[in-house]
Amino acid sequence: MIYTVTLNPALDYFMEYNQFEEGKVNRTRLTKMLPGGKGIMESRMMNRLEVENTALGFIGGFAGRFIDDFLKSEGSQTAFTPIFAETRINVKIKTRSNETSLDAAGPNLTDDDVKKFRKEFERLSENDSVVFAGTIPRALGETFYQRLIREVKSYGAEFAIDVDGGKLLETLSAGPIVVKPNLEELEEIFSVKFEKTEEVIPYGKKMLAMGAQNVIVSMAGDGALLFTDDKVYFAEPVKGIVKNSIGAGDSTMAGFLAEWSKSHDAIAAFKRGIACGTAKVFSEDMPSKVFLEKCFNQIKIKEISNGN
Ligand SMILES: Nc1ncnc2c1ncn2[C@@H]1O[C@H](COP(=O)(O)OP(=O)(O)OP(=O)(O)O)[C@@H](O)[C@H]1O
Numbered sequence: 091m092i093y094t095v096t097l098n099p100a101l102d103y104f105m106e107y108n109q110f111e112e113g114k115v116n117r118t119r120l121t122k123m124l125p126g127g128k129g130i131m132e133s134r135m136m137n138r139l140e141v142e143n144t145a146l147g148f149i150g151g152f153a154g155r156f157i158d159d160f161l162k163s164e165g166s167q168t169a170f171t172p173i174f175a176e177t178r179i180n181v182k183i184k185t186r187s188n189e190t191s192l193d194a195a196g197p198n199l200t201d202d203d204v205k206k207f208r209k210e211f212e213r214l215s216e217n218d219s220v221v222f223a224g225t226i227p228r229a230l231g232e233t234f235y236q237r238l239i240r241e242v243k244s245y246g247a248e249f250a251i252d253v254d255g256g257k258l259l260e261t262l263s264a265g266p267i268v269v270k271p272n273l274e275e276l277e278e279i280f281s282v283k284f285e286k287t288e289e290v291i292p293y294g295k296k297m298l299a300m301g302a303q304n305v306i307v308s309m310a311g312d313g314a315l316l317f318t319d320d321k322v323y324f325a326e327p328v329k330g331i332v333k334n335s336i337g338a339g340d341s342t343m344a345g346f347l348a349e350w351s352k353s354h355d356a357i358a359a360f361k362r363g364i365a366c367g368t369a370k371v372f373s374e375d376m377p378s379k380v381f382l383e384k385c386f387n388q389i390k391i392k393e394i395s396n397g398n
């Protein structure tokens with residue numbers, strides 16, 4: 091079983107405008123609500139790939155119920171920890187040329203909430219993997235993921251993680267299946283600025299050396315790199331019209347883990363991940379299975395270095 095952990099889920103409220111002007115009254119062209127939060131996006135993509143998954147995290151109030159019902163209706167199992175506080179609502183403003191996210195901090199959590207949540211990990215065994223994704227609510231403290239990783243490993247399960255900045259580096263020595271910083275995140279982590287793709291390579295390798303089993307560096311419309319064993323691979327970007335790029339990274343992680351859980355083949359997993367990220371950005375919401383396959387058939391992966 092793949093467990094997705096979203097400590098800070100969100101109801102994503104999409105508001106689309108022909109034109110948007112700050113400080114003015116703006117009337118929407120279209121609105122829609124979707125379940126959000128990085129692990130939740132991953133669960134949704136795994137449903138499209140027909141891979142069994144269970145979503146964990148804290149949910150409360152009407153937004154929480156909406157997320158739980160939505161995920162179940164799409165095929166996820168859920169074992170969320172119910173909380174008294176309200177799940178956040180993140181506003182995603184879309185115009186013809188721009189996407190802007192107004193993300194809320196999220197609810198307060200009590201010691202009792204945390205205790206109940208941690209109990210869910212008792213179900214883990216060697217055949218399971220857990221993916222931690224997204225921000226940690228303030229109440230839980232910066233090292234919360236590290237504590238959870240120790241717990242996951244104590245049951246013999248594997249983990250992957252998608253979290254910003256230095257917090258990601260601190261998890262590498264525990265051997266995540268895969269991490270997937272984007273270019274800006276990698277620049278921030280190592281305090282560098284990349285001019286060319288080749289400059290990224292030493293930093294991907296560094297993350298492997300620090301303990302990650304596989305590293306993907308995603309570069310949005312410029313493709314992505316995979317670092318595995320001593321090899322580096324490049325996935326060429328697919329061209330198309332971007333409809334909704336929110337969750338592109340989550341979809342990439344989901345695709346990778348879905349394939350990895352079956353084959354443990356990093357290159358096949360990379361190809362599946364890139365197909366999922368690509369199909370996501372070219373779709374308004376989660377892509378259909380047919381479109382996912384169409385994108386999969388367009389992905390070209392080539393080896394670019396033997397790592398020397
Ligand atoms: N404009 C685009 N055109 C084609 N593919 C894209 C585009 N943007 C994203 N993708 C696909 O999705 C993958 C992940 O995108 P990206 O690098 O933007 O991740 P991210 O920054 O983690 O995404 P997000 O934070 O929006 O979820 C890319 O490697 C690529 O395969």
Ligand SMILES: O=P(O)(O)OC[C@@]1(O)O[C@H](CO)[C@@H](O)[C@@H]1O
Nearest residue numbers: 100126127128180224225336337
């Ligand atoms: O605050 P976090 O957890 O970093 O990000 C939350 C979020 O922006 O990420 C998802 C897309 O990746 C959205 O569904 C959600 O609103």
